[in-house]
Amino acid sequence: MSEKKLMKGNEVVGEASIRAGCRYFFGYPITPQNDIPAYMSRRLPEVDGVFLQAESEVAASNMVYGASGAGARVLTSSSSPGISLKAEGISYIAGAELPAVIVNMMRSGPGLGGIQPSQADYFQATKGMAHGDFRLLVLAPSNVQELADLTYLAFELADKYRNPVMVLGDGMIGQMMEPVEFKEMIDPDDLPKKEWATDGAKGREKNVINSLGLVAEELEQHNLNLKAKYDQMKEEEVRYEDYMMDDAEMAIVAYGTTARIATSAIDKARDNGYKVGLIRPITLFPYPENRVAEAADQVDEFLAVEMSTGQMVEDVKLAVNGKKPVEFYGRTGGVVPTTDEIYEKIVAMRGDK
Amino acid sequence: MEKIAEYPESLDNQSTHYCPGCTHGIIHRLIAEVIDELEIREETIGVAPVGCSVLCYEYFDVDMHEASHGRAPAVATGVKRVHPDKTVFTYQGDGDLASIGTAEIVHAANRGENITTIFVNNAIYGMTGGQMAPTTLEGQKTTTSPYGRDIKESGNPIKMTEMLAVLDGPAYIARVSVHNPKEIRKAKKAIKRAFKMQLEGKGFALVEVLSTCPTNWGISPTDGLKWLEEMMLPKYPLDVFKDIEEVE
Amino acid sequence: MVKDKKVVFDEERCKGCELCVNVCPVNIIEMAEDRINSHGFHPAEVKDENQDTCISCKQCYQMCPDVCITLYK
Numbered sequence: 001m002s003e004k005k006l007m008k009g010n011e012v013v014g015e016a017s018i019r020a021g022c023r024y025f026f027g028y029p030i031t032p033q034n035d036i037p038a039y040m041s042r043r044l045p046e047v048d049g050v051f052l053q054a055e056s057e058v059a060a061s062n063m064v065y066g067a068s069g070a071g072a073r074v075l076t077s078s079s080s081p082g083i084s085l086k087a088e089g090i091s092y093i094a095g096a097e098l099p100a101v102i103v104n105m106m107r108s109g110p111g112l113g114g115i116q117p118s119q120a121d122y123f124q125a126t127k128g129m130a131h132g133d134f135r136l137l138v139l140a141p142s143n144v145q146e147l148a149d150l151t152y153l154a155f156e157l158a159d160k161y162r163n164p165v166m167v168l169g170d171g172m173i174g175q176m177m178e179p180v181e182f183k184e185m186i187d188p189d190d191l192p193k194k195e196w197a198t199d200g201a202k203g204r205e206k207n208v209i210n211s212l213g214l215v216a217e218e219l220e221q222h223n224l225n226l227k228a229k230y231d232q233m234k235e236e237e238v239r240y241e242d243y244m245m246d247d248a249e250m251a252i253v254a255y256g257t258t259a260r261i262a263t264s265a266i267d268k269a270r271d272n273g274y275k276v277g278l279i280r281p282i283t284l285f286p287y288p289e290n291r292v293a294e295a296a297d298q299v300d301e302f303l304a305v306e307m308s309t310g311q312m313v314e315d316v317k318l319a320v321n322g323k324k325p326v327e328f329y330g331r332t333g334g335v336v337p338t339t340d341e342i343y344e345k346i347v348a349m350r351g352d353k
Numbered sequence: 354m355e356k357i358a359e360y361p362e363s364l365d366n367q368s369t370h371y372c373p374g375c376t377h378g379i380i381h382r383l384i385a386e387v388i389d390e391l392e393i394r395e396e397t398i399g400v401a402p403v404g405c406s407v408l409c410y411e412y413f414d415v416d417m418h419e420a421s422h423g424r425a426p427a428v429a430t431g432v433k434r435v436h437p438d439k440t441v442f443t444y445q446g447d448g449d450l451a452s453i454g455t456a457e458i459v460h461a462a463n464r465g466e467n468i469t470t471i472f473v474n475n476a477i478y479g480m481t482g483g484q485m486a487p488t489t490l491e492g493q494k495t496t497t498s499p500y501g502r503d504i505k506e507s508g509n510p511i512k513m514t515e516m517l518a519v520l521d522g523p524a525y526i527a528r529v530s531v532h533n534p535k536e537i538r539k540a541k542k543a544i545k546r547a548f549k550m551q552l553e554g555k556g557f558a559l560v561e562v563l564s565t566c567p568t569n570w571g572i573s574p575t576d577g578l579k580w581l582e583e584m585m586l587p588k589y590p591l592d593v594f595k596d597i598e599e600v601e
Numbered sequence: 602m603v604k605d606k607k608v609v610f611d612e613e614r615c616k617g618c619e620l621c622v623n624v625c626p627v628n629i630i631e632m633a634e635d636r637i638n639s640h641g642f643h644p645a646e647v648k649d650e651n652q653d654t655c656i657s658c659k660q661c662y663q664m665c666p667d668v669c670i671t672l673y674k
Contacts, residue, residue, distance in 0.1 A: 024435060050434045054427065055460040062424035062457070066431025069418050070398070074431070092421050198416035198432065200439050202395035208410050210419040354605045358662040358672035369667065373642065374618030378666025534624055534660040567618075574618040 004181050009144050010035035010174040013103050013167070014043055016151035017075045021186035022101070023049030024074040026063035028056055028082060031115040032171035033105040036077040057082040061089025061102075068098040069209035071197030073155050073188060077103035079171070080121050081112060090164055091130035094226070095211030099158035101151070102136075103167045105174040106307075108334040116334025117171035119256060122311035125168050126285045133223050135230045137165045137237065138284040140255040144178035150282070152183050157237065159191075161229050168284060170307065172257045172336065230286075239282035240291050244270065248277030250350060251295050253316045254305040255281045258337065262305050265342035274350050284312070292319035302326040303349060305342055307335075361385035363394045365414045374574020376564040377406055379531045380473060383541045384444070385413065387548050397440040398432050400425040404446035405479040413444075423454025426461035429468045440551055442469040447488040448478045451513050458517070458559075465522035465556040469547045472513065472559055475566040476585060483569030487511040490588055495569070510588055514561040518594035524556035526595040530563040530586070532578040543593070555597055563589055607655040608647040611669040617642030621661040621670065629654050630661060645669070 007015070013036050017025075025040040037053060044051040054060035060076050067074040078086060083104045093100050104125065108118040125138045137157055141147040147169060154165040198207050213219030243263055245251065254262040259280040269276045279295060281288050292315075296302075301324055304313035313328040320326055329345045331337040360366055363385035371377045388394050397415040401407060403422035410417035420428040425443035433441040450458050450472050461468065477495055478484040485498040488510050492501040502510075518526040525547050529540035540562055547558035563585050565577035572580060593599075608629075615638060622630045622645065629651040632643045647655065657674045 024431075026431065052430070052434065055456050059424065059427040059430075059457050059460065062421060062427035063431035063434075065420070065424075066400070066418060066428035067435045068431070069428075070432040070435040072435045088421050089424070092419075096419070198398045198418060199436055200396040200398065201414075201416050206414055206416050208417045208419070210410060210417075212407060212419050354607070354673040356671065357657060357674045358659050358670065360668050360671070364668065368614050371666065373616035374620055375666055378668070379664070382666075382668050534663040537663045574620055575623055578620070 004179045006177050007144065007180050008035060008175060008177045009147050009169065010105065011039045012144055012148045012180050013077065013151050014039035015182055016148040017101065017155070018043060018047055018049070019182050019185050020073065020152045020155035021188040021191055022073040022075050022155060023047060023188055024067045024072050025049070025051050025076065026054050026060040026067070026074070027076050027078060028054055028060050030057070030079045030082045032107055032174050033077050033079050033103070035174070036103065040075070057085035058089065061086035064100050065089050065093050065096070065098065068093065068100045069096065069198055071194045071199055073099070073159070073191070075101050075103070077105070079105045079107045080109050083121060083124065087130035090136070091132050091134065092211050093164045094134035094136070095132060096209050097162040098164070098209065099162055100164045101154045101158055101167065102164055103151070103169065106168065106170040108332060114334040115171065117257070117307060117336060118332060118334060119170060119258060119307040120311065120332060121168070122284065122306070122308060125166050126287070134226055135285050137161065137163060137233055138168050139165065140168045140282060140284050141173060142256050142259045142280065144173065144176055145180050147173055148180050148182055161233065163229060168256070170256055234286040237283055238286050238288050238290070240288035241280045241282060243278040243280065245277035245279065245295065247275055248298065249275040249300050250277070250303065250346065251299045252276060252278045252303045252305055253281070253292060253312070254278065255284060255312065258305055258307055261337055261339055262342055264339040265346060268339060268343045269346045274346055276346055276350070287315050287319070289315070289319035292316055293321065296320045296323040300324060301349060303345060304328050305337065306330045307337065308332050361389050363388040363414050365412050367412070369412055370408055371405065372568045374565065374567045374577060375405070376531045377473065379537060380471065380562050380564065381409065381412055383537070383544050384442070384471060386541065387545045388415065390545070391548060391552065393440045393552070396438070397442070398436065400429045400432070400441070400443045402443070402445040402449035404449050406444055406446060406473065407480065409444055423449050423452070424457055425449065426454065426457040426466070426468070426470065430461055430466050433466060433468050437467070440469070440548065442471065442548070444471050445473065446479070447474050447476070447486040451487040451511050458513070462517045462557045462559065463520050463522040465524070467551050467554060467556060469551050470559040471544065472561040473564050474561055474589065475564040476510070477566050477569045479566045479569055490584060512589070514559065514594055517559060522557050523559065523595055524550045524597040525558040527593045528561040528563070528589060528591050530581065530591055532563070532565070532581045550597070561589070605673065606652050607657065607673050608652060608661065609671045609673070610645055612644035613638050614667050614669045615642055615644035616640070616667055617644065618666065619645070620664045620666065621645050624660040624664045626658055626660065627654050627656055
């Protein structure tokens, strides 16, 4: 572990990636994540890496596809509208079974939207990143240290599953400065060789990186193989954190920076006698549905809190499966909910219970 | 008796899906011959486009990437940056390079990305059934220009090679054709020079190869060669538009 | 009967495009009228009696998009 430093979230993404053995970054400027390419442009040459500002996010995601297919650990980052542009490339990355790490510092939308934080890309990240039957493994940090740890982990998981992994942050976590420690630096030369990668067909059959499948039965099997990966993720990679759930009579479900605000609201609620707890998903795919389902046997009701008009709430409802009521509270457009607003909602829901 | 001409090693020995008389086959063979002669088969990585040649990842016996439509230069950039010591080429048609992929090719060329691009121009979109391409000639009838390409509506046929030659990044930009054996030999020379530019680290190289599409032009393969000569050459002159070694 | 052929066509691979026919300077390439391959094309051929006429210019090989032709000298 390095010594503790005070660093900005966006820059932490860069440093954690480099520690994880990533030596290639392709991206394009977009607020509020510009510090990521700026940091990589400065830091990558120091470690003999390659930084390239692409002509667009479209081009960047295809450069990632190429570099990943060539065997490297590679990072790209953007914010909401830029992630939409990357969608095609990400589908190809998933279809060709390539590892890649994509960081989205969410801003408000839709369209050009605003530059302030939101969580309105949840559906995009977990359900509809692009066309086709694939999923992203989605990690949602809620503080800068966790951002460092999950970014580092993302590269490992991407290689393990040969699948793109998204680190889903928001404008706040990108801009926040908090103390952070980094894990050990990985030398990319120490990473296991990827036998499937394109590095010149010397002494072996040629490798082809491809997602085209014109024979339906074969493509079906390919899709089933992909699904098996996602099922394995559901078995092995679910991560979440409980806060004050032991005796909770109401559960808030929230992720990312919103979860921190919810935590403060819960503290205030507890001070006032309300037994509220928080389930904080850390993986959004695979979603901690079993944990939420289990909580449905314990609590009276759920409240999903998001910076959107309600996206993750649907996954809560799915997991709760009608057993208990699920309500939603959110702010959007770049507005960040306050502790008091969430507390008022808790009071309104718990009422005289 | 000795063998004086046979299947090149860098081409996978199989029947292709290309139409009878489609000049993609000739161009594939030229690239394979160049790779064989330069002895770079084991260190070459190609990027396939979307278009009729989408399956060329099956035909070239080198490491290959399929790419999304137009993005091959970006994919090639990613590969080349990871493996700067390997030879990376893209193979693209007129939809891929001159329509959806214009940003990617311009910027790869402008960056002087040390890759080689073979641009196959047959003035039409083949794979999708014969639609108008940016390279379609004035008056040429296609499924999306049934009355003939109208310059007022659709603009003029685009000259990618001339445009790219203006940039400082490229080392070698040429336009060749494959409509007869003499031009085929010249085309091979240009392709070889383009690959050599990469091997010598000189920068970006592109060869535009005028080609036929008998099926979608609605004529026989042999008539296709004539159509290319009579109709395409005046609009797309054959020349070397940039050669870094000939610049004082 | 020619023992060693100079021009050998892979008849299964030939797509009957006829591009080779016109480029032969000694006009010895013909499309075989009496047979088709499994894809339904008339393959190109150089009849036995014409094999020796081949001048090894290699133009047919240059022109063939399917690399069906192997040449010997």
